[in-house]
Amino acid sequence: MRVDWVIAVVTFLMLITWAFSYYSLISAGEMVSRKEPALQAMGKISDYMKVEFSSTPANITVPSGADNITVWAYMNWTGVGMNSARVVKSRFSNSSLPCNITGDRIYWKANLTSGNNYFFVENVESDEGLNCNQEIAPVDNNQSSLWATEVQSIFSSTKISHVCGLINQSYESVRNDIGVTFDFNVLVEMQESSYTCGLPVPVSAREVFVLPVTGEMWEGGSVNLSVRLW
16 A cells, blocks of 8 residues: 555656646747747848948059049949949948049049059949039049949948838838737937837736847948847
8 A cells, every 4th residue: 555655646746747847848839939930020120220232342553642533433333322322442431532423434532542542332222312423524544443242231320210210100011011920119229319119018028039239330330229029
């Protein structure tokens, strides 16, 4: 009898342990299955605030240095990328050189040093007015050679502001456009401003996922985003 009693107790404890472990695995599975799509959704929201950025390295080699020289290159403009075009000495500097676009050529003024001089012709998809519109007389000499264009997604303060305005005005429509089923908001922190767009986190939220994102901006500087989703 005593042996039977011990066996019964041990069996009972094993069943309880198994049940607890099984429940824990189910709970963990629910957490994982919810976390993975949440991370994908947060990535979609972050990408929605970016623009397509094109950067074409340019190089001109001269035997001796000179100031205020007109340099030019052929550009195969597509879409509205020509509107935002600029020429810079380093990427994302937002310190563009005086430039002008005439047909399939872009001209810019620069101080050249002897040897190799490197520039970047950059643009994003923008329907704003022409940016490269300074008065520069076209010349045939000093043609710059171009390297392969690099394309990537980059944050833009203009795009972030526009998207945040849409989120606050038409939340459900934007959420459908992005293709997420979670509710969310985004904290935007830039050098001179910070604001939040989207829904406030409810007190009853079962769990809140947070994705911090930092990136450079087309207009110069950087931005910190905190995408919160529940």
